[in-house]
Every structure is written in structure tokens, then in C-alpha cells.
Amino acid sequence: MYPFTDQFMSDDKKVDFLKATMMGPNAMRLSEELSSHLKINESMRILDLGCGCGLSTLLLAKKYGASVFAADLWISPTENYERFQSIGIDDKAVPISVDATKGLPFANGYFDLLFSVDAYHYFGDTEEMLPSLIPFVKKGGTIAMAIPGLKYEFGGNIPDEMQPFWNDEIARTIHSIDWWKGLWKKAEGMEILDIHEMACCKQAWSEWLASDHPIAAEDIQMMEAEGGKYFNFIQLVAKVI
Ligand SMILES: C[S@@+](CC[C@H](N)C(=O)[O-])C[C@H]1O[C@@H](n2cnc3c(N)ncnc32)[C@H](O)[C@@H]1O
Numbered sequence: 001m002y003p004f005t006d007q008f009m010s011d012d013k014k015v016d017f018l019k020a021t022m023m024g025p026n027a028m029r030l031s032e033e034l035s036s037h038l039k040i041n042e043s044m045r046i047l048d049l050g051c052g053c054g055l056s057t058l059l060l061a062k063k064y065g066a067s068v069f070a071a072d073l074w075i076s077p078t079e080n081y082e083r084f085q086s087i088g089i090d091d092k093a094v095p096i097s098v099d100a101t102k103g104l105p106f107a108n109g110y111f112d113l114l115f116s117v118d119a120y121h122y123f124g125d126t127e128e129m130l131p132s133l134i135p136f137v138k139k140g141g142t143i144a145m146a147i148p149g150l151k152y153e154f155g156g157n158i159p160d161e162m163q164p165f166w167n168d169e170i171a172r173t174i175h176s177i178d179w180w181k182g183l184w185k186k187a188e189g190m191e192i193l194d195i196h197e198m199a200c201c202k203q204a205w206s207e208w209l210a211s212d213h214p215i216a217a218e219d220i221q222m223m224e225a226e227g228g229k230y231f232n233f234i235q236l237v238a239k240v241i
Contacts (some may be wrong), residue, residue, distance in 0.1 A: 001036055001199065004063045005029045009207075019211040021053040022116045024147070025204035025233070029116050031056040033064070033147045033200050034235055040064040047071060047136065049100060050119020054080050054093065060115065061092035065171070069106070071098040072119075080160040100129070109138040121147040121173040130187040139241045143190060146198060149234040150176045162230060165222040178232055190238040198233040205231075 005028045005031060008014050019027065040046070042065030048057045049071050057070040057080075070080055070093050080095035098104055100123045114137050123129060124147075137143060153176045158166050181195055209216050223231075 026207040027055040055105040060091040161225040168223040203234040
């Protein structure tokens with residue numbers, strides 16, 4: 001399911017690039033799994049929302065030849081443009097600065113696909129967010145997201161071993177499949193096609209924990225405590241109607 005990522009990671013220099021570019025569980029692997037459930041081709045225009053340093057953009061541009069608008073809040077378009085030049089996707093990828101909570105600077109019906117990996121949970125937990133994004137996708141187009149989640153809602157019963165790592169921000173952003181399904185069902189103008197746990201959760205996490213990133217070093221303790229019991233990655237796919 002991951003030929004592009006596995007090939008990419010067979011080259012030591014590219015692994016160094018990947019380690020320097022990851023901002024969480026390996027976004028290239030997550031993107032490859034998510035995209036394997038979609039029909040993507042080079043004539044498509046994709047909004048990669050919350051692209052970070054652009055690993056998902058790289059996958060979409062190189063594996064499928066699609067045109068990608070690489071939109072992010074924390075990472076500057078200049079930094080991403082320089083990175084896109086260095087990896088030869090600057091003809092396919094347009095870096096842009098957005099805050100999804102403040103509206104997007106695109107025409108209605110502009111995108112064939114709204115794609116988002118490990119980002120939507122930061123801003124997508126309200127009833128208003130999804131309806132605000134749907135108009136940017138053409139009718140018949142697709143919304144596809146991968147987000148870190150929980151196997152079940154903790155509610156007030158946070159497991160003892162997770163208490164040291166739990167805070168209001170995690171409680172706001174990390175939810176179960178049923179929680180996301182409930183929220184997405186409220187949105188009009190789209191039909192949910194698929195919501196399921198992703199297969200690469202463990203591998204994507206271990207590739208992140210093996211990077212030299214200081215945040216990954218902090219995550220090691222949390223993932224040891226979690227021990228595969230509570231976290232998952234959730235894939236959500238919907239069709240705009
Ligand atoms: C954990 S990083 C993941 C980045 C990238 N998708 C990846 O997996 O490597 C989360 C990303 O969400 C983006 N993000 C958070 N809030 C956002 C918002 N309101 N609008 C757009 N992007 C946002 C951040 O800029 C950040 O790059």
C-alpha cells in the first residue's frame with residue numbers, strides 16, 4: 001500500500017529529508033494510504049490543507065502528478081517554496097498561507113479534492129468548520145482527511161497512564177470515530193463515503209519517533225505509556241453533492 005513511501009525511504013539522503021520535514025507521524029505514509037482509497041490523476045487540482053512542510057504535497061505531486069495548493073498556517077509559503085524547489089515540485093505545488101478558521105482565498109468549486117493529513121483536528125472540531133470548506137470543492141469532488149484519534153472517547157475517565165499527557169488541547173482535538181462521524185453527519189452538501197481506522201498508525205508513529213525532532217523526543221514517553229491501547233489514525237472520506 002506504500003510503494004512511493006517505501007521507495008523514498010530506501011534512500012538514506014531522502015530519509016534525512018523526511019526526518020527534517022516531518023511534523024508528526026510520517027505524513028508521507030499517511031498520505032499514501034489515504035490517497036490509495038481515492039481516484040487521483042494529473043488533471044486534478046487539490047487543496048492540501050494544513051500541509052505543514054509539504055510531505056503530503058510531495059506525495060500528491062510526485063506520485064500522481066496532480067496540481068496542489070499547499071496551504072498552511074504555521075509554515076511560511078517562502079519556506080515551503082524553497083523546499084518545493086529543492087525537491088522539484090515547484091511547478092506543481094503552490095505554497096500559500098491560510099488560517100482555515102478565518103476563511104480561504106479560493107473560488108467556490110475550485111478544487112477536485114480537499115486533502116488534509118494530521119491537521120484538521122486542530123481546527124475542525126466545530127460544527128461550522130466543515131460547512132465553511134465544502135463550497136471550495138466542486139460538486140462530485142472529494143474531501144479526504146487523516147487525523148489522529150482515539151479508539152474510544154475518554155470523557156471524564158482518562159486512563160491513569162495517560163493522565164500525565166492529557167490536557168485541554170488534546171481533549172479538544174483528539175476524538176473517536178463515532179465522535180467525528182456525529183460531527184460530519186451534521187454537515188449539509190456532502191455525503192460520508194467512508195470512515196475507518198488507518199492501517200499505518202503504528203508505523204507512521206514509529207517513523208516519527210525515530211526522527212531527531214525535539215517534539216518526537218517528548219512523544220516517546222507518551223507513546224510508551226499508550227502502548228497501542230488508545231490511539232488510532234482515522235480516515236474520513238466524503239463526496240460533495
Ligand atoms: C502536526 S502539523 C502536521 C503538518 C503536516 N500535515 C504533516 O503531517 O506533516 C499540523 C499542521 O496543521 C496546521 N494548522 C493548524 N491550524 C491551522 C489552521 N487554522 N489553518 C490552517 N492550517 C492549520 C499547522 O500549520 C501545521 O502545519
